[in-house]
Amino acid sequence: EGDKKESRGALIVLEGLDRSGKTSQCNRLASFLEGQGTSAELWRFPDRTTNVGQMISAYLSNTSQLDDHTIHLLFSANRWEKRSLMETKLKAGTTLVVDRYSYSGVAFSSAKGLDIEWCKAPEIGLLAPDVVVYLGISPEKAAERGGYGGERYEKLEFQKKVADYYKVLRDDTWKVVDANQSIEDVEKQLQEIVTDCVAECRKGKPLSTLWS
Numbered sequence: 138e139g140d141k142k143e144s145r146g147a148l149i150v151l152e153g154l155d156r157s158g159k160t161s162q163c164n165r166l167a168s169f170l171e172g173q174g175t176s177a178e179l180w181r182f183p184d185r186t187t188n189v190g191q192m193i194s195a196y197l198s199n200t201s202q203l204d205d206h207t208i209h210l211l212f213s214a215n216r217w218e219k220r221s222l223m224e225t226k227l228k229a230g231t232t233l234v235v236d237r238y239s240y241s242g243v244a245f246s247s248a249k250g251l252d253i254e255w256c257k258a259p260e261i262g263l264l265a266p267d268v269v270v271y272l273g274i275s276p277e278k279a280a281e282r283g284g285y286g287g288e289r290y291e292k293l294e295f296q297k298k299v300a301d302y303y304k305v306l307r308d309d310t311w312k313v314v315d316a317n318q319s320i321e322d323v324e325k326q327l328q329e330i331v332t333d334c335v336a337e338c339r340k341g342k343p344l345s346t347l348w349s
């Protein structure tokens with residue numbers, strides 16, 4: 138009987154403050170996995186390619202103004218519109234390396250003063266990551282790296298608040314990697330974490346949903 142289930146891919150999320158090095162590490166990680174013969178795709182939120190994503194992008198670049206609750210729900214909707222594709226890919230055996238997810242959603246909106254439980258509610262039912270790697274860097278160090286663009290939220294005082302909310306959100310699925318290290322050292326640690334995680338998912342670790 139063809140009852141043997143295909144092994145699934147892993148849902149890997151990278152989180153961290155702006156300028157923590159997430160995007161370069163996501164790129165490196167996806168290439169590493171491909172090099173190992175693991176089917177992998179690089180994803181990011183916000184996904185600015187959709188209609189909702191374009192509204193988010195206009196908001197972030199200050200081209201449009203939106204109420205704090207409204208933009209929060211748009212960020213969430215942007216994840217919901219990708220949920221079924223995400224599940225299909227994972228079940229087909231593709232590992233997803235995702236640059237930001239629900240934790241960004243809750244940390245950034247809570248930092249504005251919205252109630253954290255209210256912020257978490259629309260994320261309930263999205264796929265839970267198999268691992269969240271938090272690239273830890275102090276807000277001051279991140280700011281020194283420069284390259285804060287002109288986007289909303291890219292200000293030291295605000296990033297400090299975001300860092301506090303990330304701490305509140307930290308759970309068992311999180312691994313914290315010190316992002317003050319060299320790019321290569323961070324990369325190596327990420328590779329170890331992710332290799333274990335991909336193996337567990339292959340062995341049949343079930344997919345779950347937020348917040349678990």
Ligand code: NYM
Pocket residue numbers: 155182183197212213237238239241242243245246289290291
């Ligand atoms: N951001 C990102 C949120 O406020 N809520 C979310 O749900 C997500 C995914 O958008 N400063 C914020 C964090 C970033 C900004 O992200 C754009 P990026 O990674 O710079 O494109």
